[in-house]
Amino acid sequence: MSTSQPQPLHQRLTDELRTRITSGLWSEGFRIPSEAELCREFEASRGTVRQALSTLRTEGLIVGGQGKQPVAGRAALSQPFTTFMSFTEWAGSIGKTPGQQTREIARRPASPEVAAQLGIKAGEPVVEVLRLRLLENAPAMVERTSFVLHVGRLLFDFDTDSGSIFSFLKSHGVDLSRGRHTIDAVAAEGHDVELLGVEPGAPLLRERRLTSSAAGEPIEYSDDRYIPGLTNFTIENTSEHRANLVRVPTA
Amino acid sequence: MSTSQPQPLHQRLTDELRTRITSGLWSEGFRIPSEAELCREFEASRGTVRQALSTLRTEGLIVGGQGKQPVAGRAALSQPFTTFMSFTEWAGSIGKTPGQQTREIARRPASPEVAAQLGIKAGEPVVEVLRLRLLENAPAMVERTSFVLHVGRLLFDFDTDSGSIFSFLKSHGVDLSRGRHTIDAVAAEGHDVELLGVEPGAPLLRERRLTSSAAGEPIEYSDDRYIPGLTNFTIENTSEHRANLVRVPTA
DNA sequence: TCCGTTAACTTGTACATACAAGTGCCGTTT
DNA sequence: AAACGGCACTTGTATGTACAAGTTAACGGA
Numbered sequence: 195m196s197t198s199q200p201q202p203l204h205q206r207l208t209d210e211l212r213t214r215i216t217s218g219l220w221s222e223g224f225r226i227p228s229e230a231e232l233c234r235e236f237e238a239s240r241g242t243v244r245q246a247l248s249t250l251r252t253e254g255l256i257v258g259g260q261g262k263q264p265v266a267g268r269a270a271l272s273q274p275f276t277t278f279m280s281f282t283e284w285a286g287s288i289g290k291t292p293g294q295q296t297r298e299i300a301r302r303p304a305s306p307e308v309a310a311q312l313g314i315k316a317g318e319p320v321v322e323v324l325r326l327r328l329l330e331n332a333p334a335m336v337e338r339t340s341f342v343l344h345v346g347r348l349l350f351d352f353d354t355d356s357g358s359i360f361s362f363l364k365s366h367g368v369d370l371s372r373g374r375h376t377i378d379a380v381a382a383e384g385h386d387v388e389l390l391g392v393e394p395g396a397p398l399l400r401e402r403r404l405t406s407s408a409a410g411e412p413i414e415y416s417d418d419r420y421i422p423g424l425t426n427f428t429i430e431n432t433s434e435h436r437a438n439l440v441r442v443p444t445a
Numbered sequence: 446m447s448t449s450q451p452q453p454l455h456q457r458l459t460d461e462l463r464t465r466i467t468s469g470l471w472s473e474g475f476r477i478p479s480e481a482e483l484c485r486e487f488e489a490s491r492g493t494v495r496q497a498l499s500t501l502r503t504e505g506l507i508v509g510g511q512g513k514q515p516v517a518g519r520a521a522l523s524q525p526f527t528t529f530m531s532f533t534e535w536a537g538s539i540g541k542t543p544g545q546q547t548r549e550i551a552r553r554p555a556s557p558e559v560a561a562q563l564g565i566k567a568g569e570p571v572v573e574v575l576r577l578r579l580l581e582n583a584p585a586m587v588e589r590t591s592f593v594l595h596v597g598r599l600l601f602d603f604d605t606d607s608g609s610i611f612s613f614l615k616s617h618g619v620d621l622s623r624g625r626h627t628i629d630a631v632a633a634e635g636h637d638v639e640l641l642g643v644e645p646g647a648p649l650l651r652e653r654r655l656t657s658s659a660a661g662e663p664i665e666y667s668d669d670r671y672i673p674g675l676t677n678f679t680i681e682n683t684s685e686h687r688a689n690l691v692r693v694p695t696a
Numbered sequence: 697t698c699c700g701t702t703a704a705c706t707t708g709t710a711c712a713t714a715c716a717a718g719t720g721c722c723g724t725t726t
Numbered sequence: 727a728a729a730c731g732g733c734a735c736t737t738g739t740a741t742g743t744a745c746a747a748g749t750t751a752a753c754g755g756a
Binding site (some may be wrong): 479480481495498510511512513514515 | 705706707708
């Protein structure tokens with residue numbers, strides 16, 4: 195149930211039509227009602243209806259038009275932002291038990307790479323966390339995260355073996371709204387070998403992630419290395435719309 | 446120069462304002478003119494101005510509002526769809542010379558995996574291409590692509606050592622509008638070792654890609670394996686907008 | 697000098713009207 | 727039977743109006 199405050203009509207229209215499409219009620223290719231028909235159905239003006247339709251068109255949920263009624267598009271790949279950003283929440287979404295073993299949480303001077311990413315001076319203190327993440331009790335990922343100090347200091351009052359740092363920080367009012375992820379493959383080395391129990395040189399899927407506030411202020415920079423075969427990143431792009439991004443388990 | 450047909454005013458407004466933001470004329474945080482001021486400047490009605498602003502807001506190029514003027518947002522990460530989809534075009538965009546050595550192009554029955562992805566029956570014929578892709582004459586990636594037969598047959602009249610299959614197909618009217626990419630890490634094996642000159646078991650970055658028409662008809666399914674350190678996939682997501690996706694070289 | 701209130705400015709929501717441009721169907725003519 | 731033209735329906739573009747809701751600045755009073 196959303197807030198008790200009534201939503202604007204154009205928003206309610208958008209939500210109702212989106213539900214009809216994503217639920218399959220209007221399957222792909224179904225010709226949706228005309229603007230005039232929608233005006234009558236929702237007792238709305240044409241401008242309000244068109245505003246809702248414009249949103250759906252932007253999301254790729256309706257396609258076509260000009261002289262003929264648009265049709266329902268393919269429901270786009272999607273995943274809640276927080277499910278993508280939090281390993282704990284992602285694991286729960288696929289019905290698996292996440293876990294964490296913290297090897298280290300320390301305040302130390304930022305390396306040049308970390309400093310560059312967080313927009314601070316090299317040598318300025320950051321809070322660094324090294325954790326092994328598990329999935330159904332099996333090693334899944336090594337997480338090396340650096341937090342800007344004013345956020346990271348909150349973690350000294352948090353049991354990092356108890357669950358999601360992402361959720362803890364959000365519940366303490368930290369604005370984690372933007373992510374930039376760089377994905378590549380690396381050879382296992384150092385703590386990877388020790389924590390994940392793999393051979394040196396074994397392939398790992400690496401996600402380097404900068405998380406920022408809505409205003410663009412860097413909050414954390416992380417280097418996460420996954421055992422292959424456990425998680426994939428799937429992206430859907432089209433020539434007209436921005437991409438959709440989801441994290442998926444390997445079948 | 447776009448088409449000689451004049452663009453709608455709301456589109457010209459959108460383009461002009463987008464340019465002011467992405468060019469840095471209005472840097473991040475800059476308070477943009479009020480709607481009334483924009484109406485005067487462009488001799489447009491408030492509805493038309495608001496339509497343009499709505500588009501920019503959807504792209505994250507302006508943020509804030511309600512009672513105060515919005516501010517310019519961070520210019521979003523972006524890359525032309527075709528630059529992302531075509532290795533040849535991508536290489537050109539970073540000033541590097543792409544190359545290709547075709548090891549095989551054959552018509553053969555689809556494997557169950559390929560058939561499932563292309564939406565055909567296992568055993569139906571597809572056209573398979575195995576190519577080594579080079580960057581500045583160095584091995585960069587092994588490309589294993591399967592095409593639905595009616596598209597793949599075009600390739601028998603194309604010198605696959607001459608350049609971009611993606612561009613060739615588009616120039617022959619093949620609609621390649623949608624991509625779904627799954628990224629993970631794998632260990633080098635078989636042709637990988639032979640073609641890329643790496644040790645068996647070495648880490649490779651794998652991109653499995655299904656390319657479809659705008660209508661969703663599968664066209665090609667590819668398994669591309671990259672030497673690490675040559676290309677990354679960078680994705681930007683926010684809690685409010687769909688993700689942006691770019692392919693970037695490793696520094 | 698500070699605080700509260702009011703007014704002016706802003707964006708957000710919703711409606712109405714008019715015409716341009718595209719599509720499809722039906723009727724008529726060849 | 728096919729083709730063409732016209733009409734009705736559709737969406738796209740653009741304008742205007744009115745009021746709600748949010749923000750900020752200025753002024754007056756304590």
